[in-house]
Amino acid sequence: MVEIADFTMTRATGCPLDPAPALSEYLQKGPMRRVRLWDGSTPWLVAGYAEQRALLADPRVSSVPASPGFPNFTNAFAASGFSFVVRDDPEHNRLRRTVIAQFTVKRAEAMRPRVQEIVDEQLDRMLAGPNPADLVEAFALPVPSLVICELLGVPYADHDMFQATSGAILHQETTPEGRAAAAGALYQYIDTLIGARFAEPGDDLLSELTERISAGELTWPEAAEIGVLVLLAGHETTANMIALGVVALLEHPDQLALLRANLDDPKLVASAVEELLRYLTIAHGGRRRAALEDITVGGQTIRAGEGMILVNETGNRDPAVFTDPDRLDLVRDARSHLSFGFGVHQCLGQPLARIELQTVYRTLLERAPNLELAAGLDEIPFKHDGFVYGLYRLPVTW
Ligand code: HEM
Numbered sequence: 001m002v003e004i005a006d007f008t009m010t011r012a013t014g015c016p017l018d019p020a021p022a023l024s025e026y027l028q029k030g031p032m033r034r035v036r037l038w039d040g041s042t043p044w045l046v047a048g049y050a051e052q053r054a055l056l057a058d059p060r061v062s063s064v065p066a067s068p069g070f071p072n073f074t075n076a077f078a079a080s081g082f083s084f085v086v087r088d089d090p091e092h093n094r095l096r097r098t099v100i101a102q103f104t105v106k107r108a109e110a111m112r113p114r115v116q117e118i119v120d121e122q123l124d125r126m127l128a129g130p131n132p133a134d135l136v137e138a139f140a141l142p143v144p145s146l147v148i149c150e151l152l153g154v155p156y157a158d159h160d161m162f163q164a165t166s167g168a169i170l171h172q173e174t175t176p177e178g179r180a181a182a183a184g185a186l187y188q189y190i191d192t193l194i195g196a197r198f199a200e201p202g203d204d205l206l207s208e209l210t211e212r213i214s215a216g217e218l219t220w221p222e223a224a225e226i227g228v229l230v231l232l233a234g235h236e237t238t239a240n241m242i243a244l245g246v247v248a249l250l251e252h253p254d255q256l257a258l259l260r261a262n263l264d265d266p267k268l269v270a271s272a273v274e275e276l277l278r279y280l281t282i283a284h285g286g287r288r289r290a291a292l293e294d295i296t297v298g299g300q301t302i303r304a305g306e307g308m309i310l311v312n313e314t315g316n317r318d319p320a321v322f323t324d325p326d327r328l329d330l331v332r333d334a335r336s337h338l339s340f341g342f343g344v345h346q347c348l349g350q351p352l353a354r355i356e357l358q359t360v361y362r363t364l365l366e367r368a369p370n371l372e373l374a375a376g377l378d379e380i381p382f383k384h385d386g387f388v389y390g391l392y393r394l395p396v397t398w
Contacts, residue, residue: 004035190231
C-alpha cells in the first residue's frame with residue numbers, strides 16, 4: 001500500500017527560487033503519483049514534463065471545475081473561475097476566438113514602442129524618488145497594469161481598486177465569500193465600462209467586446225467575464241514575474257554580468273526572458289484538470305472522473321528535457337518551457353508578456369547599473385500563499 005502524502009506547493013522551506021521541495025521530490029520518484037488535497041480528494045500529481053504535455057494536449061482532459069473529480073485549489077476556488085480559462089472546447093474556443101486577434105505576435109510587437117515609453121516613465125519616476133524603494137510598488141506592478149489598462153481601455157486611475165480585488169481573488173486564504181465579493185466587484189466594474197463603450201466606443205478591447213455583443217457573437221455577461229479575465233491575467237502575472245526575475249538575476253551574479261554585457265543583443269535578452277520564465281514558473285501549484293474518459297499516460301491509467309494536478313514548476317525542472325535543470329543558464333534554449341501552460345489553454349497574452357519582460361529587464365539593468373537588494377532573501381515576503389508565485393514587496397537600492 002503506497003502512502004498518499006498531502007499536496008503542498010509552498011516554497012517556504014527551501015530556496016524560494018526553486019519549486020517546493022516536496023514537489024521536486026515527487027519528480028525524482030517518478031512522473032506520476034496520487035496526493036491528498038485539502039478536501040480529502042486524491043487526484044493524480046503529474047510531475048514529469050512529457051506526461052504534462054501529453055495531458056494538456058488531450059481533449060479528454062477538462063478544465064471545467066464542475067467536472068467530476070476536478071481538484072479545486074481551495075474551498076473558495078471551488079466556487080468560480082473566469083470565462084474561457086474554465087471552459088472546454090467548443091465553448092472555450094468560441095469565446096477565446098472573439099479576442100484572439102488582439103493578442104497576436106504582430107499586435108504585441110506593435111505595442112513595443114508604447115511599452116518602452118511606459119517602462120521609461122515608470123523608471124524615471126522610481127529613480128528620481130526615495131532610494132531604497134519597493135520595486136513591486138514603484139515599478140513591477142505599475143508597468144503591466146498600465147499596459148493592460150491601455151489595451152483593455154480601463155482607466156489606470158482605478159488601479160487601487162482592481163489591484164486590491166485581484167490580490168484577494170488570487171490569495172489562497174481568501175474565504176469563498178471574500179472571493180465571490182472581490183470577483184463580483186471586478187465584474188461590476190468591467191460591466192459598467194462596457195456599458196459606457198456602447199455610447200462612446202474607442203480603440204480598445206472593451207470596445208471590441210461591445211461590437212461582438214452587437215453582432216450577436218457574445219452575450220453581455222460573456223463579454224464582461226472576458227474583460228475580467230484579461231484584466232486579472234494581464235497584470236498580476238507579469239508584475240510578479242518582473243519582481244521575481246530581478247531577484248533571480250541579483251542572486252546569480254555571473255548570469256547578471258552576462259546579461260548586462262549583452263543588453264544590446266535582442267536575441268540574448270529574449271533567451272534570458274525564456275530561461276527566467278522556465279526557472280521561476282510563477283503559475284505554480286499546477287494546472288488543474290479532470291479526466292472525462294480513461295487516459296493512459298506515463299504507464300498509469302487515469303480513470304474518467306479522476307482529477308489531476310499538472311505541476312509546471314517540476315515539468316520545467318525535468319532533467320529529461322532541460323540539462324542541469326536547477327541551474328539558471330540565460331543562454332540555454334528554454335523556449336519549450338511550460339510556464340505559459342500548453343495545449344488549447346496556452347496563455348493568450350504570452351507575446352505581450354514577453355515584450356514587457358524583455359523591455360523591463362533590458363531598460364532596468366541599463367538605467368540602474370548598481371541595482372541591489374536592500375534586504376536579505378530571508379526578509380523578502382514571497383507569495384507562498386498565492387496562486388501566482390511572486391513577491392509582496394521587493395526592497396532595492398541603486
Ligand atoms: C509572465 C506572465 C504570464 C504568465 C506566466 C502567464 C501564465 C499563464 C498560464 C500558465 C496559463 C494557462 C492556464 C491553464 O492552462 O489553465 C495562462 C492562460 C491565460 N493567460 Fe497568461 N500568463 C502571463 C501573462 C498574461 C498576460 C499579459 C495576459 C493578457 C494580456 C494573459 C492572459 C491569459 C489568458 C486570457 C489566459 C487563458 C487562456 C485560455 O484558457 O485559453 N496572460 N497564462
